[in-house]
Each structure stands twice: as structure tokens, then as C-alpha cells.
Amino acid sequence: MDSLQRDRFELLSAYIDGEVTAAERHQVQDLLSKDPDMQRLHARLMKLRQGLQQLSVPIGETTAPETAQQVFSKIDRRRSHKVFIWGGAAIAALFVGAVSGVFSGNRSFLPQLASSPEPEVVSEPLMISANQPVIKIPKAAVSPSEKLVEPSIINREVNQDELN
DSSP states (O other): OOHHHHHHHHHHHHHHHTOOOHHHHHHHHHHHHHOHHHHHHHHHHHHHHHHHHHSOOOOOSSOHHHHHHHHHHHHHHHHHHHHHHHHHHHHHHHHHHHHHHHTSSOOOOSOOOOOOOOOOOOOOOOOOOSSSOSSOOOOOSSOTTSOOOOHHHHHHHHHHHHHO
């Protein structure tokens, strides 16, 4: 569609909608009387307009408060449905626990607790040795306050004194 045809289409649409000036209205009427393409386009647009006007607008079946009430009632049903599911699961777990307790090997219904034997405490006499320790305690090799001197230097000094 070239720009001339597009402009004519827009002008004709505005004419049908009643949105043209007096000069544009005379121009469209002149084109409709002389141009067969413009006449066909006008007929198609008028047919389309009639078809759209004949379409029925759907009427709302329920009002807004009724719709809101339906939504909230559906939410409440979902909540109660979840409660029933969780309640059923809890009852099933209790039933399984009761059946496993009844059919277990031990017929006692008293609770059983685990127990461990207490180890025997063997008492040994306590030995204290004040003057003679049981384990020999090593003495420190060098005290940290003494300066370290290389033995080769000491030997040289001694040898020089002996020579004099």
C-alpha cells in the first residue's frame, strides 16, 4: 500500500467516523462519486462497521461482590482441604505406630529405656613420694640467662695463657 492509498484510507475512515472538516468531507464525497476503488473501500468499511455494531456485548453474569465472595469461598475450601489431608496423615501415622507396637516381639506396653552397665571402680592405693620422685625429672641443659660462648674461642684463650 503506497502513501497515497494509505492517506485515502485514513481520510475515508475519518469521514465514516464523522471526524473530518468541511473541506475534507467535500474531498471524500468528490472521490466517492468519481473513483470506483474508493467506492468499494467505502462499502467494505461500512459493512465492517455494521458488523461490529451488531455484535452483542457480553453482560456480566455476576456482580463484583458475588465474584469476590466466590473467590473467598474457594480459598476457604482449599484451606479446609489441606487441614483434612494433614489430619488424615497424622491419624495414619498414629495407626502405624500403634499397630507396630502391638505386633512387636515384646508384649509389654511399658516404655523401654536403654541402659548401660556401670563400670566397676577399682581403688588403688595412692603413693606420694616427696624426696624420691617415681619418675626422674631431667634438668635443663642451659639456663636462659647465661650467655653462650663458643668453645673454640675459650680453648684459644686457654692455650695462649698456657704459652706465656
